[in-house]
Amino acid sequence: MKLLQRKLNIITLMHSDLVPPESIEGLKEKDIQPWKMEYDVQATLQNMGHHVHPVGIYSDLGIVTDALDRVKPDIVFNMLEEFDGQVLFDQHVVSFLELKRARYTGCNPRGLTLAHDKALSKKILAYHRIPVPAFAVFPPGRKVKRPPKLAFPLLVKSLIDEGSVGISRASVVSDDVAMMERVELIHRQTNNPAIAEQYIPGREIYVSVVGNERLQTSNPWELVLEHLPEGAPNIATSRLKWDYAHQTKMGMTTRPAELDPDQRRNLDQLSKRIYRALHLSGYARLDFRMSTEGRFYLLEANPNPCLSLGEDFAEAMESAGMGYAALLDRILRLGLSYRGVA
């Protein structure tokens, strides 16, 4: 694939704590880890010949305004995942970029709003007859009462937080007392509502999608735990996501999912329908469970997922024939051509 010939003036926008250094020489893996995505994106864009201006923000939009005035970028490469410590505020920053008439990479504000709320997104998908787990939402400070139709086992998690915050094996509950305890734990840990979802036993499968109108999907990717203790649920707990020693102990690998051609086609079409139904744009990773009967249930859509080299999203696209520079190039083009809903 031919990359963009034109060299762009790019602002890379990120959390102020995650602005990477120019070089990683002499640094250890654990030092690099927190800002690895920011570094990989920045270094690759520079290697592609673009002019990159890193901008870190926490809660001051003035920094963005100043940078837009000073740099006059062709595009903002958006890697923000929160603003002022609030995960839902990232959509407002993208809205602000739209108000400033700046082009940006990744998802539009409407898609971010719909996808970040794990209940709202499921309500929309249910309208489109896309399989999702049944669920109930419990906001902090209200009585926790399970709707009688919502049957155990359930998995309790945060309605809006990412990265498996508050998810451990004990998150899969089989009675009201255990459910209540996990709901309270989520409230304490996150200050956000909890969602209790029908637990879907089966395989854990991710699909990467890139595009605005014409969509490209990756090979389905599977999380496999080869040494899971007998009877333990095969879920992506927070420990599994963040603790390397635990990953090794559990025999964790992520790899292309072996699916028969019909299942593969079905999942591919489903992924595109979900992406469109949630008004996503740019790129996203969709997290599914494949039930023991072979039915795919969407757990959540992740617009603007982690773009680190070697992480699931980039790996899955690579195995679909799109290398890292080509992927970033595609993301830039999609941002440049996105015209929004207005």
Ligand SMILES: Nc1ncnc2c1ncn2[C@@H]1O[C@H](COP(=O)(O)OP(=O)(O)O)[C@@H](O)[C@H]1O
């Ligand atoms: N309804 C469910 N049934 C089975 N497993 C679930 C369910 N909800 C979440 N999980 C497990 O918890 C993990 C994290 O949940 P997810 O909704 O993807 O939140 P996060 O934003 O933290 O990734 C999933 O990857 C899956 O392993």
Ligand SMILES: [Mg+2]
């Ligand atoms: Mg997830």
